[in-house]
Amino acid sequence: MVKIIKVFSPFTIHRLQVKMDLLQTLKIALRALRTNKMRSFLTMLGIIIGIAAVIAMMAVGSGARHVISQQIASIGSNIILVIPGSTTSGGLRSGSGGTQTLTSDDVRAIINELPSVETAAPTVRSTAQMVFGNLNWSTIVMGTTQDLFDIREWGIVNGRGITRQDNDGAAKVCLIGQTVADNLFGASDPVGKMVRIKKVPFTIIGVLERKGQSPQGQDQDDVVYVPLRTAQRKLVGSQFPNTVGAVMVKARSAELLGQAEEEVKSLLNQRHRITAGKEPDFSIRNLSEILAVAEQSSKAMSLLLGAVASISLVVGGIGIMNIMLVSVTERTREIGIRMAIGARRNDILMQFMTEAVLLTMLGGIIGIILGAGGAIVVSRILEWPTLISVNSITIAFFFSGAVGIFFGFYPARKAAGLNPIDALRYE
Amino acid sequence: MTNVITLTDIHRLFIMGDQQFEALKGVTFSVQAGEFVAIMGASGSGKSTCMNILGCLDRPTSGGYLLDGTDVGQMNQDQLAEIRNRKLGFVFQGFNLLSRTPAVENVKLPLIYAGVASKERHDRAVAALAQVGLSGKEQNHTSQLSGGQQQRVAIARALVNNPAVILADEPTGNLDSSTSNEIMTLFSSLNSQGITIIMVTHEHDVAAFAGRQITFKDGWIIGDTKG
Numbered sequence A: 001m002v003k004i005i006k007v008f009s010p011f012t013i014h015r016l017q018v019k020m021d022l023l024q025t026l027k028i029a030l031r032a033l034r035t036n037k038m039r040s041f042l043t044m045l046g047i048i049i050g051i052a053a054v055i056a057m058m059a060v061g062s063g064a065r066h067v068i069s070q071q072i073a074s075i076g077s078n079i080i081l082v083i084p085g086s087t088t089s090g091g092l093r094s095g096s097g098g099t100q101t102l103t104s105d106d107v108r109a110i111i112n113e114l115p116s117v118e119t120a121a122p123t124v125r126s127t128a129q130m131v132f133g134n135l136n137w138s139t140i141v142m143g144t145t146q147d148l149f150d151i152r153e154w155g156i157v158n159g160r161g162i163t164r165q166d167n168d169g170a171a172k173v174c175l176i177g178q179t180v181a182d183n184l185f186g187a188s189d190p191v192g193k194m195v196r197i198k199k200v201p202f203t204i205i206g207v208l209e210r211k212g213q214s215p216q217g218q219d220q221d222d223v224v225y226v227p228l229r230t231a232q233r234k235l236v237g238s239q240f241p242n243t244v245g246a247v248m249v250k251a252r253s254a255e256l257l258g259q260a261e262e263e264v265k266s267l268l269n270q271r272h273r274i275t276a277g278k279e280p281d282f283s284i285r286n287l288s289e290i291l292a293v294a295e296q297s298s299k300a301m302s303l304l305l306g307a308v309a310s311i312s313l314v315v316g317g318i319g320i321m322n323i324m325l326v327s328v329t330e331r332t333r334e335i336g337i338r339m340a341i342g343a344r345r346n347d348i349l350m351q352f353m354t355e356a357v358l359l360t361m362l363g364g365i366i367g368i369i370l371g372a373g374g375a376i377v378v379s380r381i382l383e384w385p386t387l388i389s390v391n392s393i394t395i396a397f398f399f400s401g402a403v404g405i406f407f408g409f410y411p412a413r414k415a416a417g418l419n420p421i422d423a424l425r426y427e
Numbered sequence B: 001m002t003n004v005i006t007l008t009d010i011h012r013l014f015i016m017g018d019q020q021f022e023a024l025k026g027v028t029f030s031v032q033a034g035e036f037v038a039i040m041g042a043s044g045s046g047k048s049t050c051m052n053i054l055g056c057l058d059r060p061t062s063g064g065y066l067l068d069g070t071d072v073g074q075m076n077q078d079q080l081a082e083i084r085n086r087k088l089g090f091v092f093q094g095f096n097l098l099s100r101t102p103a104v105e106n107v108k109l110p111l112i113y114a115g116v117a118s119k120e121r122h123d124r125a126v127a128a129l130a131q132v133g134l135s136g137k138e139q140n141h142t143s144q145l146s147g148g149q150q151q152r153v154a155i156a157r158a159l160v161n162n163p164a165v166i167l168a169d170e171p172t173g174n175l176d177s178s179t180s181n182e183i184m185t186l187f188s189s190l191n192s193q194g195i196t197i198i199m200v201t202h203e204h205d206v207a208a209f210a211g212r213q214i215t216f217k218d219g220w221i222i223g224d225t226k227g
Helices: A002-007 A010-016 A022-035 A037-075 A104-113 A147-151 A164-168 A178-185 A228-236 A257-271 A287-330 A332-341 A345-381 A390-416 A420-425 B047-054 B077-087 B103-114 B118-131 B147-159 B177-192
Strands: A079-084 A117-132 A135-144 A156-159 A173-176 A194-197 A200-208 A223-227 A247-251 A282-286 B003-016 B019-032 B036-040 B062-067 B088-091 B165-169 B196-200 B212-217 B220-226
Touching: A022 A037, A022 A345, A037 A287, A037 A345, A037 A390, A079 A257, A079 A287, A104 A117, A104 A247, A104 A257, A117 A147, A117 A178, A117 A228, A117 A257, A135 A178, A135 A228, A147 A247, A164 A228, A173 A178, A178 A200, A178 A223, A200 A223, A223 A228, A247 A257, A257 A282, A282 A287, A287 A332, A287 A345, A287 A390, A332 A345, A332 A420, A332 B077, A332 B103, A345 A390, A345 B077, B003 B047, B019 B047, B019 B196, B019 B220, B036 B047, B036 B177, B047 B165, B047 B196, B077 B088, B077 B103, B088 B147, B103 B118, B103 B147, B118 B147, B147 B165, B147 B177, B177 B196
Parallel strands: A135 A223, A173 A200, B036 B196, B036 B212, B088 B165, B165 B196
Antiparallel strands: A079 A247, A079 A282, A117 A135, A117 A194, A117 A247, A156 A200, A173 A223, A194 A200, B003 B019, B003 B062, B212 B220
16 A cells, blocks of 8 residues: 555656557547548648649749759850940941951950950851761851860860861861761761861861750750861851951859959950940850849749748648647547546647648648659650759658648647546537 | 545535536545445536546545545646546446447557557457457447447446546446346446446436445435445
């Protein structure tokens, strides 16, 4: 007797409290959900739709961003583009790039005189029919220097690149893009083959690696590169043989991009004698900036989509709360029985919380599967790039759990706060 | 013999708005280990209130309650839950089983809240069902059982934690007379094995199974007879 008193004194009882194990709580919650399968499913549906929407939206959004960042990489980093501007002659203004106001000397000055500029590469551009045997292909012919491929971080997959010697000697050699290689040579090796461009025979020295689409949607691989001097002398046929088209300028770092832009501008103003108030005969474009804006807007878009999807999650959560409240009322007697038999308030609280969290988490898992599946279907059917990140899945999973905790707490607290006597008598 | 239950001058006052109602006006009695007590009285006599206090479902407004040597009068809700779990077994008029749940799972419930391990839980639940003559019915859902069988499951559930006292509130109220007899015979045999039982009833022939009858009226005990 003395021993029993000791064990069950109020003080020790507090320490004797044994938590119901989690597995058991889960089992009870699962059984409760199973007894009302249809209702459980309908309750989950709100969460399923919400999570599926979040996952799909995020996949579409980050897919779009991924494409943009790939395009940024395909241009090369820290690049500004200088293009000849319009000139006014007799009241008529030519469009941008309408004249050839930039020269090889300008390019040399940009490379040699500007501290923020790492290097620069001029290009001249022309379209031409390229002939190999009895096949021909219309493509863009670009004249440039060896530096262009460094600036654009564009490698050679086969053969060699254009060298300084090629340029100085105006060698009749060319590098071809993948699209050209596919169309004229198919599976066979183009390196060393002779092709004719505007009736001039050229030897193919290499094939460029695949670049894909430009941000404007052009095929960047449908191109042939020849040494700048060769293009100026044999292909472009300008009345000013020393002029170049666009010039790509690479800054020493991303931070110096703005400064490089200013330096190029003032250098060219000075060289072209552009005084204040006079319209410059060139313009400068910062491609990374354009893309950064594009990325910003796509980020904003996916945030917006995410917000819309989150609202549906909140609505789903309210549905859960509603059903849990109904369930607490319906099961008042069960709660009374459990309390009479020795369930503590926390046990009841945990039971209903577990049920709510289980509902939302199951809904979350189904939603993740549906959302990911939906994103894959969208990317297949609409050929829209989607990217399902582990991050978005993890966030969605824990968010669905959080919805359960948040919206399950009030009904669970209501259940735990019931008076056992009233609960037992509840009809 | 030792006292399992000692009530000393228990008062229970209900206050609803400006209305006051004293359901118990000073109840004192004790129950010894191994006794079988019937509590009788008309509705409104205070017997149910007394039963709720005995069952640690309610707390007295004043007075002392020693249960198995522990003063439970002023314990908080969670401590009372612990006491209900370890010291008391409940049998209700309406059985109060979980429907759509196998009998054995119902019997396991108190052990779950006591934190007993799964294997032991199962063995003890099966043993308790055997004790009330329901071997082989372990997996039957309670809704598939007859009233008498359901009440046996409830009794097994009350027994499974080896409580100090079994509290039965009108245990035969929902049963026909022959099933009532069966259940009362079961109670008697459990009592003869040394289990203390306190039962509320308003039927004299049911109360006759008990060795002692306490009669309530208007919040007082007006009779306490043995035999």
